[in-house]
Amino acid sequence: MRLTTCLLISSLPLFIVGCKSDPQQALDKAADQLQASLEAKKTGAVYEQLHPQFLAQQQNDRAWARQTMAGMFLKYRHIHIVTFRKHSQIDATYQNKGYTDAEVGMTGAEGLLPDAARHYSVRLEWWKEGDDWKLARADWQ
DSSP, rough: HHHHHHHHHHHHHHHHHHOOOOOOHHHHHHHHHHHHHHHOHHHHHHHHOOOOOOTTTTTTTTTHHHHHHHHHHHHEEEEEEEEEEEEEEEOSSOEEEEEEEEEEEEEEESSSSSSSEEEEEEEEEEEEETTEEEEEEEOOO
């Protein structure tokens, strides 16, 4: 009994380490959540994922993002994002920074057929705050 207790106690740190969330998985999940929130037109959820120092295209802040989403969500009843390629990685030097590079197609529609469709090359920069990845920079072309 005593040996079993000692083995359990000594293996507890290994179990706890195994339970911590993997930063790469958390980064992938943050990118997926951003896409899901945009498609569901959840402005508050997207805004919550934006870092306080967020910049889009190196000049547009969080207020701009909120206004742009509101306009887009009012204009189109249905928004769909198709990801053709997506790769997320944590910065090798700064573990609190991560990047997502993606090729996406976005469509907006009032009815069943899209009224607008565009292709974008997207580069997202994420900053880790506590256990959460916050979107700090977004650039596209």
